Amino acid sequence: MTTEDATPPVDPYADHDEMANHWWWRPGWKVGTRFFAWHITLDGQDELHQLIDQYQEALRPFPTLDPIPKEWRHITLQGLGHVKDVSDQQRHDAVQAVAERLAKLDPIESTFQRAVIFREAIALPPSNPDAYTPLRNEIRAGITDAWGWCPESATGFRAHVSVAYSNGRAKAAAMQQALINAGPVEAATRFAEVSLIRMNRDQHMYQWTTMDEAPLWTASSD
Template sequence: MADHWWWRPGWRVGRRGYAWHLTFRDAPDVHRLAGVYRQGLAGVKELDPVPDASLHLTMQQVGFVDEVAEEQVKLMVEAATRRLAVLPAFEIELARPVITREAVRWDPVPAGPVVAVRLAIRQAMAEVWPMAPGREAGFVPHISIAYSNAPVPYSAVAAALAAIDAPPARARVEKADLIVIHRDQRMYEWTEHSAV
């Protein structure tokens, strides 16, 4: 694994960005499972565990706060409200995490409803801008439980995961959040702008 906390283009300490996420601050079953995995991975010092308040499923980046006009944000939220109102709430399940290059993460099941929410958000954004940022294809819904902060052998992380035994968690998804996010302290932290 490699260090997750390198600075992506445009990001720096103090800069904030708009993004659409599914958040899990009110998901006790997800917190239960996250706690088990945080404890099980505690011996791997190259991993930064994600606290309950920062558990999220990244849906769609919007842009930096200093580059997006408040009127554009207002119109985007109005469009998202119309489009998401027709989608039903749904449940996802989180079971065994997988290891990627920069994170240990859950891939929620089923993925289809999450993809539908993201598509509605991208369509709402297209009502305000000619094109939504990022690619529409290739989206893989995921919730990270830990990010790597330095190079670490895959085998060390896999061994720690293999020793963890916990029943899956379920979460009901009833809204998407437009947030104002930063990563100044090697953690994703945010304030909520709008819940749709």
């Protein structure tokens, strides 16, 4: 294959020209569904919250966007399964195995700045998205240690913090200009733990209760 024949890699953080409704029901989901997932929640990330607030203010004129309240902002990492399908013992075993693996990882330091337009959300990519792949891989390996297998695909992961979800179809050009005009500053973060949450999306927003937490501490494995 010549250089000219090679297909250039697709940028997972490229802006879309048009947005679509995020709130369609995925297979297995409906009102009342509860789901376990590993997330990074943003408790204490004041700089990042200020940046998100700045973008949300710029996006206020667009009715097809649902801004995400402070308490529900997060980085999605890995699903564990529908609550009805995961026993208490299975959840306990997975948490223990994941925690053992994450204790060997360093906390992740990132900066966030530029907002991008996904198909179904306005999002902030971290400055070092590749740093989150080993974290997700260790979560998946821990689940496999406990269960002998891991749900969800290992591919397609795209680390990001969502600013707003799309609730309908809309052209993105005006939104993109509003984001540019917002002129955000850089936000620094340090993530030192991940959370297993029990979440729902009954009210056009991901809401949850934190069930367990696993720290990223190299010292804990000494």
